[in-house]
Amino acid sequence: RKKGEKIKALDEKIYKLERDILLIADEKGAIGIAGIKGGQSTAIDSKTKNIIIETANFDRRIIRRGSKKMKLRTDASWRFENGIDPNLIDFTQERVVSLIQEIGGGRIAKGMIDLYPKKVFSKKIKLDLDYVDKLLGVKIPKQKVIKILKSLDLKIVNCKLKILNVEIPTFRLDISIPEDLIEEIGRIFGYQNIPSVFPQTILIPPERNDEILWTRNCRNILKERRFSEVYNYSFISEKDKGIFGWQDEELLEVLNPMSIFNKYMRPSLIPNLLKNIKENLKNFDEIKIFELGKTFVSRQNTKGKKQGFLERNMLSGILTKKDIKDEGFYELKGVVDSLLNKLGISNIWYDDYKATPEESHLSLWHPKKCAEIKIDNQEVGFLGQIYPKISEDLGVKEKVFVFDFNFERLIKLVSEEHEYQPISSQPMAIRDLAVLVPRGTKVVEVLNKINRAGGKLVQDVDLFDIYSGEEISQGKENFAFHIIYQAE
Template sequence: MLFNIDWLKDYVDIDISSEELAARLTMIGHEVDELKHENGFDILDIDMTPNRGDCSSHIGLARDIAVMLGKEIKIPDTSFKEDKEKSSDYLTVEIDNPEMVHRFAAKVILDAKIGPTPDWMKKRLESIGLRSVCNIVDITNYVMFETGQPLHGYDLDLLAGKKLIGRAAKKGEKVTTLDSIERKLDTEDIVIADGEKGVGLGGVMGGENTELSNSTKKIAVEGAWFNPVNIRRTSKKLGLSTDASYRMERTLDINASVFALERCCNLISEIAGGRILKEMIDIYPNKHDEKIISFRPERARKLIGIEIPDEKISEILESLGGTVTGAGQYRWKVQVPTFRNDLEKEVDLVEEIARFYGYNNITPALPAFEQGAKDLSPGRKIETKTQDYMVTAGLQQLTNFSFCSVAQNILFGIAESESVKVLNPIAEEMDYLRGSLLPSMLKTAALNYNYGMTDIGLFETGVRFKKVQGQELPDEKMMLGIVLSGNQNKLHWSDKPRKFDFYSLSGIVQNMPVLRNRKDFKIVAAQKSFYEEGISAEIKAGNKTVGHLGKISSEAASAFDIEFPVFAAEIELTTLAGIGPDAFNFQSISRFQSVYRDIALIMDENILYEDLISAVKSLNILPLRVIKIFDLFKGKKIPEGKKSIALRLEFLDSEKNFTGSEINELVDTIVDKLKKEFSVELQAS
């Protein structure tokens, strides 16, 4: 909001430089974004906080400056020569809905000369961004920026029945505003009407049908207090925010309308002449009570944490326009001026005291420290542990937006009915909340690939959203996403690169701290629509599916213009946190030597490694410490439809070293079991 410092000086004696004024205003809560020097004026651009509607005028801001500088406020001249005739002889004012219109005042001016505006006023208005229209309109605007009270002038001859009525709009009622747009209204909107029709959208914008013109002879000027809730609703609904609605919705001083009309008449008589009819028409059915706040200076001292004497406190309150009674007692009564609508409670006064005492004069203290912090929530703990692991595993963390398109959700198995819609999206393809991390991660992969960074090992932890019937909030789960493509290790002069493949991915997943110690953790083949046929699996913890992994299908990849192989996984960290980790127990270590035996087995190629290992484990051979594949071979000497798997067996006993025949016996048992279950053949070495 713009303020002209020259103009402010009409109301308060500012004896400091504009620069210092700007700096000090910032320190009492009126943050100056910029101090401009334009056309001989110093202009303050202030970021006005929404609680301070009273400061959206030059007098309003001058009041705070006066308190800050310890000066008196100077109220402008509101005197004028009154005509013998009465305003009420020419105009009737009525309030039809006192809930919406608390006060409605008006004045009638005859034979004023509508014409150009004097230079001084034009320049001041232009300095705060207003275009000059004609003297009468400019005066009403000037008074609004001076006092904060919006005023509106009507061509009285165009008012049917010589009436102004403040009422609720009728459903479907139409009013064409000054910007020549026809506004369709409902019963929550406030209309100013004459005897027949709507002539203005109360508190927002005047009507075109009664606009002042060069031929206007009789002028009615009106100032009112409208219910801020209605004004805001209307302004939001119509997308029409005006200088008037801005001030109205921040709650006006209930007494400002009469004061502003008098000031307006003063300026009209001075600038446009004419006869100003006597007596104020002032309809005020919904009387506002005087506001008296119960206040304890001790409470102020405690809450702020300062030692400030009573006298100083009451001095600040009085300088703000308050009236203090009961000083010296524990509890005071403070009557606050009508222009300070933001002051309602004791704490509002406490803030005023802190503000003028100066926040920077408060000595910092550290609160007593009694109890320690609790550990991270299970969810955040798993999230951070997983991040740590992924970084050690060589992957780069991403942070993508939570938004996506519904098509992206559907592509990754989240139906439209499960997708959470954003009603006011910021961009196309960002009109839903992501049900999976993978679409945005694939976009990131494509972006980097196109920049020439083709070795991509990425992970992200973030929330995915799903709509759940009968639940107030959408279901939010913390997910881990992994996307791999290109080389696993960066090319080094002494080394050959290894490409990321399914096993690099499953290896990362299998060794995740939250998974590797789980006895019930398994990767099982399961086809997902977005993974390539066969190279697709689910991650199980017991009978719960906690994620999936695979190679992104070329159809899914093409949605992101990806033409290179990409492997991806997504895991529900929230679910894993909910299950909790398996208890970990240390096992004593043997002091004897391990004996290793290698066996190569030929078998049908569709026998799953997982099944092979389970069969061996079912034998429950305690000394068998590790069984692990070290080679897999097809073709050449191996018959069609078969494969050769080489296994290394490690035997270790906690009590003794083995003899060769003992080991041979154990190996035979294992091979026999596999022969029986899977018809494997021992390959001659």
Template sequence: MIGKKVIIRNLPGKTKFITLDEVERSLSSRDLMICNDEEGMCIAGVFGGIKSGVTSSTKNIFLESAHFNPVSIRKTSKRHGLQTDASFRFERGTDPNITIWALKRAAMLMKEIAGGKITSDIIDVYPEKIENSRTEVSYRNIDRLIGKQIEKQTIRKILGLLDIIILKEENDILYLEIPAYRVDVKIEADVIEEILRIYGYNNVEISSHVNSTLTYFDKPDKENAVNIVSDLLSANGFAEIMCNSLNPASWYEENSDLDPSQLVILANPLSSDLNAMRQSLIFGGLNSVAWNINRQSYDLKFYEFGNCYFRVRAQNSIPSVDDYNERTSLDLFITGKTGRESWNHKSNPTDFFNIKSATEMVLARLGIKTSSLLKGESSKKYFAESITYMNNDRLVAETGRISKSYMAMFDIGQDVFYSHLDWDSIMKLIRKNIISYRELPKYPSVRRDLAILLDKGINFGLIKEIAFRTEKNVLREVGLFDVYESKSLGVNKKSYAVSFILRDDLRTMTDKNIDKVMNNLIRAFENELGAKIR
């Protein structure tokens, strides 16, 4: 042992260390190491080093008995992918007060079995003694959680068998001191669980008394709504996916679309790739798309219902439930072609309007009229082109084509169209929906078409909005059935062929009524859009 010293410390990050299995590993600056005067000898509580290992030629052995922080050992074990006997025990917690006894026991076994000779005294370094934990337990809570009234004398006897000391008993409350080796017993519920374990689960009889309560479900029924939409999407060729709710935190860092300060970081992650709770379903969905494309499945339609997690208040040193927020989302993904190739069917590439129609189909099935929602464009960078649906400044849905930067993150080489529906906002929106019935119209509908010359920057949604604002009584539908662009129309001009369905539920419409409505619409388009009727 170089320097005849044992030093417990952290080595600099990326330090190379060869373990007993002859594998060279790159250490983290957070890995606790047992070192000599110059270099590391063991990864503390996990694995020994090749230079400090015992071989057939070993004559002198230095024994160290220690207690390590379980969290630190677990993180180191997961970081290096090492599942050893040592890490299995240390990461679950050990008794800090038996280190000397364990050291003596090991030394005596070597002396008795291998003929060894003990050549030094024991050196004990214990700067801060780990005290036994203390807690309070009430007889009332013991009876309530176990579901049976156990005699107090029996409870005291069980606690004694568990080496749990009763410091005092006052007002039906027991003040207890729990030995340090019971690492999984800290709070009142833990003590009650131990009492029940010793008392015997089979000794708690099943009650012959049955309680029942009236249940009231808030409207709308969320589970029913999820099932309705799931059936709808599945019937339209979508496949449901369920992605991991754990993501790499690196996906959210320096990402302006999501707030890294609201990220929920795991205290003991399995790996650095699964160290944060997701804030969006987009990453899992794109990962699923990439996985399928890499296996030659190019035409995909996915949907996922899932929860997203946010830390809304990060200033508290001790987090509480109120510091976190959980929101439900429905996300859709479409890529590839609209259908399989066939001699009698032309298969076209999916486009923006495929995902838009799927989004509006879901909203319509839930009784939401998209005409009542304010439409705009998303500022999120994961969209190359998009449309948003808002209700009173609250996002209901956003849909569009995924940007190249996001597709490059997952090495996707074909267009992906994505829609995000805020399920919690939708549930609030349809809470007051009432299903109503009415008889079929007695009077016929009338269709009139207009060819409207407009600037290229004007979209059909604006035309539809102006039409319904201008005529609220007899206008039933507005549709776009042709778009024409040509240099002959003028610079930055296009022509929309728009259909209008008119119907009066009280009488048959006359030509005079129809002409009046159409003239009002034409004036509105000319005044508000600068349109010309061709």
């Protein structure tokens, strides 16, 4: 074929042809992509009077390579990839001609060209009846085996003692080895008729796998907090890429996506979780869901070019409800605190982000309602509100609060040791405190002042309300705290 040759196909798209793409052609050039798609130049229309009927069979490997290379999947390519009996071509052509005569009233011109240089013949397979019994785990009488094979249009050429010589018709492309025959025998005999036998062996307990253990624990802890686990596809679409502001160099593109919705591997679990919310808010007032799964981010070399990819195990959860306010942040923070405490993790603190960490995808987050989750001085995740424009673009009108953990980092910090303290002999005093502060004051600043003022007597402080309204002076807002006092 000529270098850079192109063809206009029946779908009216123009395809560039490479050297190893098989074509159907005449003296003027390509008229079809063999086994994949016909060409527009030979399409039938209302003015067509003469039709040349071509029936052909092609090597399934060549068709599959061509289809993948062109990223073009069709009914024809699917059939040829799975294999077609070449000996059915004569019957197929006669059937097509018969239908044209019956429906369109055409007249058959004399003459037919038949090229069949390597004729395909039926093959023979030797079947050992002892092997049949061994593989299926049940003894099937010889006459029963013969009867089953004959019922499947398989011919017994000869039979010597416990060896059957079976002839396989060319249309049974799925039978090529003795095991294929045994599978057919078992299917007709009935798998329910094969007795179950427990293996006679010594069972050795598997080695402890901490990742599996902590994965199960995390799932159970979140389910105790009324979160439901979801499983989503590992792909995002071109539309998702635009909504979340990801760049091409950040994403791994799928070479042959099954649809436009599966164009890229997901760099985060959050996009698909947000889509789950959109559908479920139609039926529920409150949504609490989480997912634990793999994400895929492209790696770049020093010159900014793609060089491999980074596969990470992430744990993400979402909380939203109808008419949810800013306290949703603190509700979700309570879930995160509970999760980390039950995993035996201490020294937890929440830090404002001062610059966009490379792997946080902070374009997702509301700039003033997001915190880094840190253990000691190591960042393990993020907590905050999704940027309103992003959730609105996905059809979610309510505020959405999310936690996003790097699960691989998290499980390295878990501990099975928990510290227990004896119950204090001193009574506990609970007080509510309302503090009027300038708008924009950070909650952590007020918490620090309460802890410093109360000293060792302050056992716990929880924010339970933030209020600003007509009763509050302009430029001010009110923080309300539960404070627990107790002497050691």
